Amino acid sequence: MHRALRLDNVGRRYNLRGPWVLRNVDLMISPGDLVRVEGTNGTGKSTLLRLLAGIDAPTEGRITGRPRTAYVPERFPSALPFTPAGYLTHLGAVHGLSRAAAARAADDWLHRFGATPYARTPMSQLSKGSSQKVAVAQALLADPELLVLDEAWTGLDAAARSELERAVAERTAAGGAVVFVDHDPSRLAGVPDATYAVRDGALDRRTEQVTAPAGPHVVVEVQGPPGGRLPDLPLASARETVPGAYRLTVPASHSDVLLRTLLTARPSWHVVSVAHADLPLDQEDRA
Numbered sequence: 001m002h003r004a005l006r007l008d009n010v011g012r013r014y015n016l017r018g019p020w021v022l023r024n025v026d027l028m029i030s031p032g033d034l035v036r037v038e039g040t041n042g043t044g045k046s047t048l049l050r051l052l053a054g055i056d057a058p059t060e061g062r063i064t065g066r067p068r069t070a071y072v073p074e075r076f077p078s079a080l081p082f083t084p085a086g087y088l089t090h091l092g093a094v095h096g097l098s099r100a101a102a103a104r105a106a107d108d109w110l111h112r113f114g115a116t117p118y119a120r121t122p123m124s125q126l127s128k129g130s131s132q133k134v135a136v137a138q139a140l141l142a143d144p145e146l147l148v149l150d151e152a153w154t155g156l157d158a159a160a161r162s163e164l165e166r167a168v169a170e171r172t173a174a175g176g177a178v179v180f181v182d183h184d185p186s187r188l189a190g191v192p193d194a195t196y197a198v199r200d201g202a203l204d205r206r207t208e209q210v211t212a213p214a215g216p217h218v219v220v221e222v223q224g225p226p227g228g229r230l231p232d233l234p235l236a237s238a239r240e241t242v243p244g245a246y247r248l249t250v251p252a253s254h255s256d257v258l259l260r261t262l263l264t265a266r267p268s269w270h271v272v273s274v275a276h277a278d279l280p281l282d283q284e285d286r287a
């Protein structure tokens with residue numbers, strides 16, 4: 001993603017004389033942003049996400065700077081006349097991959113989400129959770145610069161939920177942006193760069209201090225190269241223990257991406273230790 005996606009004075013209503021669902025919405029999604037959207041039922045979260053995904057056009061206002069975008073809708077049409085492997089291979093080809101590369105990418109994503117056993121089962125025969133894995137894979141396959149996730153975790157098993165969190169961390173670490181809605185308030189808690197609430201047709205940026213996220217974290221002790229700068233990652237905390245050495249604490253879902261980034265940085269960082277921890281973090285330990 002090279003520039004920000006901008007919404008200027010955007011409004012959306014579904015009928016000419018119907019009520020405005022959203023009105024006067026200004027929003028900027030920048031490269032690398034992880035953004036959470038929340039709000040009670042029927043307030044317009046999915047409406048906003050469809051606008052961000054480019055599936056719907058605003059009734060008024062402007063949306064500019066659209067990057068390559070992928071979307072996981074709240075309801076994925078699962079009764080498609082394909083197998084998961086066939087569907088994803090077809091989509092990969094639409095995105096410009098050769099047939100062989102598309103088939104490989106399809107298999108890789110299905111494997112990551114534990115869907116290999118039914119990769120060649122007609123999608124109409126899949127359970128809701130299994131077709132949700134296909135919904136998520138079709139969005140990630142496109143290597144999107146902006147990923148829009150509308151309740152994408154719903155119906156996934158625990159392993160696939162963690163895998164999706166990892167995929168989100170990978171996208172933002174690569175400079176992409178991710179916008180998500182999820183009914184679980186602990187989803188990626190403490191990680192988003194911004195949280196917006198849709199309320200009475202408007203978008204309010206939540207400014208209150210986010211409470212320390214509970215749950216599994218990983219504490220990584222690292223020694224930097226001389227003059228090394230910590231990589232830009234959504235860390236729960238980074239504390240310099242002695243000059244050039246840091247204690248990094250990240251949600252477990254982000255630890256793979258953190259370690260890979262540190263080890264592939266040039267000059268690389270020396271990872272001294274990796275330990276699992278159940279937090280809440282101390283407030284002073286937060287970034």
Ligand SMILES: Nc1ncnc2c1ncn2[C@@H]1O[C@H](COP(=O)(O)OP(=O)(O)OP(=O)(O)O)[C@@H](O)[C@H]1O
Nearest residue numbers: 014015021039040041042043044045046047048074
């Ligand atoms: N295609 C449509 N045609 C007409 N009205 C619609 C359409 N889609 C949504 N609406 C209306 O717009 C309002 C906002 O709906 P939306 O689905 O965006 O809310 P939401 O916050 O995502 O809700 P939920 O949490 O239940 O998913 C609702 O009043 C809904 O009935």
